[in-house]
Amino acid sequence: MARNISEIKSEITREFMRNESAAERYGFESGAAFSDWFGALSVENILLYVWAVCAWTVEQLVSRHKAEVTAELEALVAHRPKWYRDKVLAFMADKELEGDSDTYDTEGMSESEVTAARVVKHAVATESRDASLLTIKVAGESGGARGSLSQEYERQLKAYISEIKDAGVRVALVNMAADTFNCTVDVYYNAMLQAGNVQTACESAIREYIENLPFNGEYTNMALVDRLQGVEGVQIVELRGSSAQAANESTTTQINARLTPAAGYFTPGKITVNMKAYDEQG
Template structure:
């Protein structure tokens, strides 16, 4: 939205470019308005009043546009992003205002609202045939992602059933992180201690896989890139990378890239074969 000052400046600029006005007032077309007219001049006051009227009208139209858009959003089926946002807005142990998808937070402090919003990470994906909307969620504990407890999961399912569009089938994924395993040959500078380089490499691997965006894509190339930044690492060669989803026994080899079933990873078995680089 434009401010009153911005609208007034626009009117003044148009006025100063008007050749007829320039002849009548004796200024050159394109000159500065402030150079010829004072703030209390009749022209300046009139332009201010016009600017206020225009600003009021623009605000009325903006308010009307927002109301229309809000009404349209309520009428049409919602997109996956809406479901993600609504799940992030879920408040534990609170009920919705009747016949709405909103909470009454008038009696809550900002701290209480933040504490009630236990879903810290969420993503919603529609299946290829649009027959199922999968919603992955995770909470946080000690600054690390974690699944929600069983009671909270049950309450969240009831909340989703209440807010979802009629006919939309949803599946809630609230599971422990996928375990990431890998084996690498690390060729390191012999002037550094192998144990020190290995420790730094393990930390880099953990930082990368556990700080991916929620439901973000892991890639073998990005992992190698992270290791190449470490002082003393000359060549990081990835020999294998695998993942195991929570509750599963099947080990899946990662071919170039992978999106975790839970939406996030935890570090599993990482084997680093430290080898002296003889360049």
């Protein structure tokens, strides 16, 4: 971070007051405070201020030059997946890019208008080295719930990606409804509580876990069991099975330990919680 003029002048005055030759010539002790010996209108104070301004100017020029060189290098070097993710999140529906650039002119737009135009609320970009393919998963949001983009927005987004991507990069855009998650769980609960209340709490915990996974986050059977173990009244959890079905697939996939949703996110499907009173006597 570039220093301001006051910071630079303070460093110069400290070094000046530490200088043994200056201390001997002016008669002050080395390390004394500059302001105790030199007033605001003294020649020494004015000269050191001018030097500070010169140093500040040089630092500003160097900082600006560094930023310009960095921007030039980024324009020449192939971009990483994160750059594509950030660019997709910056996509604005029904807007044109500025001439020969990958940015929008948002002058005159309010913050709420910019937010509304950025219809992609969730995105992730992953690279497959074997297939030389960059896969970008996206989702919009309505009422706080994730969902696929409309066909029109998807068409615009594809055109936008085609415009901004590096030459030669193959991109696969994934914009689809959520994968449906199903599971069957046996829950042994404290017999002193009402089974229906514990069951409702368990179902809510499952839905909350599934719906709040990070976008393109990995589901695990272990994490689901851990979440259920935290529900009041639950003694033992036995996961009988879990499965998922992608929106573009006709078959259901059994989950063996873990799974990343094809769409990037899940929606709860058939959640079966079988309640069994826990008998401490076995």
